[in-house]
Amino acid sequence: MAIICGPILAWISSLLIYGFGQAVDDLNFIAGEIQSKNQNKQSVKEKKRIKAIATKLKTEDFDQECYVDFACPLCGEAISYTEEQIKSNKVLSCPECCEEFYVKDVFSV
Numbered sequence: 001m002a003i004i005c006g007p008i009l010a011w012i013s014s015l016l017i018y019g020f021g022q023a024v025d026d027l028n029f030i031a032g033e034i035q036s037k038n039q040n041k042q043s044v045k046e047k048k049r050i051k052a053i054a055t056k057l058k059t060e061d062f063d064q065e066c067y068v069d070f071a072c073p074l075c076g077e078a079i080s081y082t083e084e085q086i087k088s089n090k091v092l093s094c095p096e097c098c099e100e101f102y103v104k105d106v107f108s109v
């Protein structure tokens, strides 16, 4: 069954793919036509859209800044710093007791 059906199915699917390809080509052509007519309008719109996405990404990046919670080695209060601050500073100061401590005392970086 599979031996007989195989080639027939392949033939039918190749016809379908060809037909589909044609349709996609036609659509691309139509889309291209529409786009060239609205190009000026569209590019301004597109720029605005890209700008909006860029702004959104920036705020999301800010929101996603990774905070690390840990206990102050001096007073034991729970404090948090961003991963960035922890990586780029050797010494941090605790906002609770205002004492400075070495990052390496808390994290084995």
Ligand SMILES: [Zn+2]
Residues within 6 Å of the ligand: 072, 073, 074, 075, 076, 077, 094, 095, 096, 097, 098, 099
């Ligand atoms: Zn402290």
